[in-house]
Amino acid sequence: MTSSEISALFRRFSTIRVGVIGDFALDLYFTLQTQTGEQSLETGRDVFWGSQPRASLGAAGNVVQNLMALGVSTCHVAGCVGNDLFGREMQNLFGALGVHTQQLHVPDSGWDTCVYTKPNLNGQEANRIDFGIANTLSDTLFTDLMAGLERLLTQLDVLIINQQFANPLLNKHRITALNELMARFPKVRFLADMRDVGTLVRGATLKVNTKELADFLAIDAPDSDDLDWCIRHGNAFRAQSKGPLLITRGPAGILYLDDDEQQLVDGLTLPGELDTVGAGDTVVATWAACLGAGATPAQALHIANMAAAVTVQKLHQTGTASLSEILALHDTYHSND
Template sequence: MLSDESMNLASIRQFDGLPREQVTDILQRISRLKVGVIGDGCLDMYWHADMTASELSRETPHYNVPVVGERFAPGAAGNAAVNFKALGCEEVSFCSIAGDDWRGHLLKEALRSRGIDDAFVQVEAGRVTPAYCKVMLHGLQEVRQEAPRIDFINQEGLSDAAGHRVVQQLDRMAEKVDVISVTDQLEYGVVGSIVRERLSYWASQGKKIVVDSRDRIGTFKNVVLKPNELEALRWYNGSSKHQQATESGILKAGLQLSKQAGAPCCITLGEKGAVWFENNEMILVPTRPVPPPIDIVGAGDSFTAAFLSAWGTGCTGPEAAAFAHLAAAVTVRKCGETGTASPQEILDRWDHSEV
């Protein structure tokens, strides 16, 4: 084991990358993969307002925000599901909780319209379907600016009864899928202790499971963890405050996180790549830089979907991370949208990165 003083990215083994033939083979095998996604399903809404048509209200001293266009799409765990579908997976199933509200109906519609099975989405009366509503203000000379986001949120966690109902749906889904992706994003979300325990059980039965958790990455057992560097450091340092991200600190966090979970861990490092931790060993999986302009929104979901898809077809952790870098590199070039990566786009990215 390296000393703290010598522990940095340059000191650990580096993965060489994937040949094009292997990328092609992975994509072919993904086309036969059945994926289950569980977690916080949200609705992403985009409202476009033409401020040149705004008028002063007769009742209040305010100008209105005239919405002239809107679109919606699955967000959070829903976006992860969309990414699996874009990769060409044979089947994608979605397990979550939705409220009996207009956002819940739109979320289920958005999933079904994209070919995602929503049969495992439990509708709970009195529950809020989370939504991120982004208001885009359009002005003169094609000026565009995003207003503060409007969020619909829950203010308390699931009841034990609701949690058990989620577990029942998870069990049904797990019986029919090859791999399971977990998105634990919201403070009062779907993936509580009851669900975490059941995921650990399914992992013990040989089900391949990867977890992406914003604030609770250290509470999962027996499953592969995929935090970014800040999430890993927040857990390791026991603080939600911003921490200086040193390479030594990240590596120590990954080793400890993998040890505690009893499973491998993959920490993403943005443009530096990712580090795979397994059996107290570390492997750097570098990525090639992507020229600007870039938009990192959704890149984490693309990485997770591609990583689990490749790992689910039999790739090693470093091979799966290298494949996932290709998908994320496609997504970050899609500015102003929560993008995905198709098989052809991934092959095109490989061809471009090797020039």
């Protein structure tokens, strides 16, 4: 694709309507200092110091902020957030982005906002303290969530489904209800990124990495990148799932498999230190935006690959990619085209 073709596609992003349902979280970054020389007067234990705290949308929330960075102007979220200080910050971040949160439920009790803490100790991520991992969604609230999603689907071009946690919003007992709902909206494009229950999804393109694909098939992942392995086992998985498959292969690129189409894009050789946190979310958001805007799978792969390359070069943050950053990278690698 040329720079002008990429820009033209991005202009169409402002016209599409995207929804995201799933596990929303907050990433809480801060610098940690453990050798302070201070002890608590109350407990006598060492006191650690934190500084430079900043919050970023994580998990399904990172998909949302990637969509907005790409220029998608209409984004709806469906899920749960706690009635706590982290939940209020998440709502504030969504509000700043202009995200529609009418289907973001706040349970009366029993739901902690999901948080991944990211303490930076001497340039490395120290032990995390996570919140919301033991959440359990009631059947009543799930029914309300599905009713709201059904109303929302009448307005959407694309729905992204995210499952992140061990006790997720969408577990294996609830995927059937979601599959049945999706089947009633054939004009909506569905894209799923599901860590544990991807084998049960029907009617959606499923995004996996090579390890997730191996786990779903209960086989060993390849020791190194192996395209033949990805094609062979990707098609074996598709025989069960009956849907398209998007396989991210780390620095080797991305593979797309469907009934009558196979597309491959090689990864870009990037200099310096890289941070792969959130790169899969960037691929999901970019793929969804491209297909919602009418791009072909080959075009979507090309842009998603560059968007991920932008993201992984952003260190110690949950990165996103914008049109200007993607065009700059495109010009660097295609200056002689």
